[in-house]
Amino acid sequence: MRAVLCDHWGAPRDLRVSEVEQPTPGTGQVRVAVRAAGLNFADTLMIAGKYQEKPPFPFAPGLEAAGIIDALGPGVENLKVGTRVLALANHGAFAESLVTGASDVFAIPDSMDFAAAAGFPITYGTAHGALIWRANLKPGEVLLVHGAAGGAGLAAVEVGKALGATVIATARGANKLEVARAHGADYTIDTGGDSTGEDLRERVKSLTQGRGVDVVFDPVGGAMFDASLRCVAWGARLLVIGFAAGAVPQIPANILLVKNISAVGLYWGGYRQHAPDLLRAQFADLFAWFEAGKLKPHVSHRFPLDQAVEALELLTSRQSTGKVVLTIGAD
Numbered sequence: 001m002r003a004v005l006c007d008h009w010g011a012p013r014d015l016r017v018s019e020v021e022q023p024t025p026g027t028g029q030v031r032v033a034v035r036a037a038g039l040n041f042a043d044t045l046m047i048a049g050k051y052q053e054k055p056p057f058p059f060a061p062g063l064e065a066a067g068i069i070d071a072l073g074p075g076v077e078n079l080k081v082g083t084r085v086l087a088l089a090n091h092g093a094f095a096e097s098l099v100t101g102a103s104d105v106f107a108i109p110d111s112m113d114f115a116a117a118a119g120f121p122i123t124y125g126t127a128h129g130a131l132i133w134r135a136n137l138k139p140g141e142v143l144l145v146h147g148a149a150g151g152a153g154l155a156a157v158e159v160g161k162a163l164g165a166t167v168i169a170t171a172r173g174a175n176k177l178e179v180a181r182a183h184g185a186d187y188t189i190d191t192g193g194d195s196t197g198e199d200l201r202e203r204v205k206s207l208t209q210g211r212g213v214d215v216v217f218d219p220v221g222g223a224m225f226d227a228s229l230r231c232v233a234w235g236a237r238l239l240v241i242g243f244a245a246g247a248v249p250q251i252p253a254n255i256l257l258v259k260n261i262s263a264v265g266l267y268w269g270g271y272r273q274h275a276p277d278l279l280r281a282q283f284a285d286l287f288a289w290f291e292a293g294k295l296k297p298h299v300s301h302r303f304p305l306d307q308a309v310e311a312l313e314l315l316t317s318r319q320s321t322g323k324v325v326l327t328i329g330a331d
Contacts (some may be wrong), residue, residue, distance in 0.1 A: 060092025
């Protein structure tokens with residue numbers, strides 16, 4: 001089978017596509033014939049040696065995939081060969097076959113194509129878990145989503161609307177803001193970062209009649225997090241999702257104290273180890289929302305496996321919206 005291989009720490013351009021032996025599922029594992037694989041910024045960290053997991057060389061990157069189960073390992077009883085699934089993995093999704101644990105595989109709705117499914121679990125799992133488990137977002141509250149045209153941000157816009165919130169979306173540039181509006185954002189703010197960018201605090205205060213927002217979904221960090229602290233309502237919840245801006249914010253505790261603000265982190269991947277049953281219930285809810293038309297996964301670019309380098313470089317250039325996906329074989 002073909003796989004995208006990393007054989008030393010480096011950049012996307014250092015990856016190569018090569019023929020490797022097809023893996024065999026072990027006890028409690030399944031093998032998926034991969035039809036699509038989702039790209040994440042974590043993939044670029046992994047191949048650079050900056051991720052928390054450092055697989056032995058050579059390895060295939062890739063944390064999420066979709067395809068068809070074609071082999072079961074011993075002890076797997078709740079899944080069948082031929083089932084269309086999405087799959088999570090510690091690595092290995094950028095390949096024609098993926099072996100992963102049976103608990104990391106979820107049957108997908110018939111109406112969900114493989115490209116949408118491949119980019120679904122991490123973004124929508126993160127948005128759903130953050131807004132429900134960590135922030136307890138309620139109908140009628142105001143949600144501020146940063147990086148709202150990116151994978152997790154766009155999912156948070158949709159999940160926020162499904163939960164009955166008023167959603168304010170931030171992004172850089174008119175094209176990205178239009179994507180956020182198309183997926184349900186009630187209001188948008190251009191945070192262009194130059195003279196064309198809007199003042200986040202003033203715009204939020206204007207939109208909320210001076211009250212501020214109830215929940216902030218922040219995968220950006222840096223100055224955006226600092227500005228968010230100054231446009232939240234009393235009792236607000238700030239969700240720390242990631243640091244796409246590169247700078248990890250240092251939270252001034254006095255602001256948290258005065259306004260009774262909660263700053264809450266979410267690393268969704270940790271639930272795979274600590275609460276796998278919670279993930280299964282979560283995906284049941286998300287798939288039901290998808291079938292009801294409340295979630296509309298946005299894949300802005302699709303690349304064949306042989307163009308994985310170009311796909312990762314597009315992702316890191318921040319020119320994409322929603323998800324970038326590798327397509328492998330026929331859908």
